[in-house]
Amino acid sequence: MNQISPLAYVHPEAKLGDNNIIGPFCFIDRNTVIGDNNVMQNSVTINYGARIGNSNEFFPGSSISTKPQDLKFKGEDTICEVGDNNSVRENVTISRGTASKGTTKVGSNNLLMENMHIAHDCVFGSNLIIGNSTKFGGEVTVDDNAVVSAEVLCHQFCRVGSYVMIQGGSRFSMDVPPYIIAGKEPIRYAGINIIGLRRHGFSNDLIDLIHNAYRILYSDGTREENINRIKSELQVTKEIQYIIDFVQSSKRGIIK
CATH class of the missing domain: 1.20.1180.10 (Udp N-acetylglucosamine O-acyltransferase, C-terminal domain)
Known part of the structure; x- marks a missing residue:
């Protein structure tokens, strides 16, 4: 049985699994599908087009499947997929797709820290750690097991390889290949991610x-x-x- 606060709003067309906890002032829109055992603390917004897996925890202020921040977006019917066992911290925003790809995808077992943003049509893998206030432009790909530190700015269309470590405060508009440490200013190859x-x-x-x-x-x-x-x-x-x-x-x- 789902535990839904009387102060939350769940659209009658939303599809919910079992054993979800939906706290006060949460908003769940129509055309949303939510699996089992998810926890939505207070003031979480699950927007139109969200497809949520199982056992995720969403912290206050997080907003999933937001309208893309892309002037080319014309209201097309797109979605945002989030896998299982993710920790989505305070004020995280994840946009849904555009006509370009139709879907924004986030895998499983990720830690998405406070105030970070994933833009439209991004494809994020699993077992990622993304630091506070890090921002990703549209159509970015991040492969599994990457660690991206706080306040990193990633240009649209970039790709980040598996098992990388990106230094906090970095900015980049080129791809970051796998297994390395990237940092300094301007960002550059700084060796192999040996510890990782x-x-x-x-x-x-x-x-x-x-x-x-x-x-x-x-x-x-x-x-x-x-x-x-x-x-x-x-x-x-x-x-x-x-x-x-x-x-x-x-x-x-x-x-x-």
């Missing part, structure tokens, strides 16, 4: 292999020449192939 990789069970040999891949990637020579060197000089594990594919598919280019 060890915490996730990467062996020392694999960490050394990744380090060697980036040593070659950021050496003299064109990006294509350096990729070819990686392929010829190193064992191409799935991790190394991920780096290669990430760099070769980058449309904005990777940080220096």
Whole structure:
């Protein structure tokens, strides 16, 4: 049975699962689907088009599936998907999609800290930690297990790779490849995320292999020449192939 405060508003067309807690002054709009065991503390807004999974906790002031902050948006019928076991802290805003992709997606087991923003048509993975007041422009992709610190500004259309650590206060408009630390001003490659990789069970040999891949990637020579060197000089594990594919598919280019 759901526990719904008499001070909350739930639209009659909203679809709720079981065992949800909906606190006072929450607003749940029509065309919303909410799974089981979610907790919505006071003053949470679940807007039109939200698709919420299970066992998420939404803190006061969070607003999910907001109308996109995009002048090209003309009211098209789009959605915002949020997975399971996310902690969505105070005043977090997540926009729904536009005609570009139709959906904003956030995976599972993420910690989205206070006052951060995910814009329209973004695709966020799982096991992410996003710091306070960090903002992502439209159509950004963040792969699994990334850590983005506080007050980071990410330009639209960028991609952030898995297992990265991005320093607080950074600003970037290029892609951040996987397994690295990115920081300083202007933002740049600052080494391998050794501590993060060890915490996730990467062996020392694999960490050394990744380090060697980036040593070659950021050496003299064109990006294509350096990729070819990686392929010829190193064992191409799935991790190394991920780096290669990430760099070769980058449309904005990777940080220096």
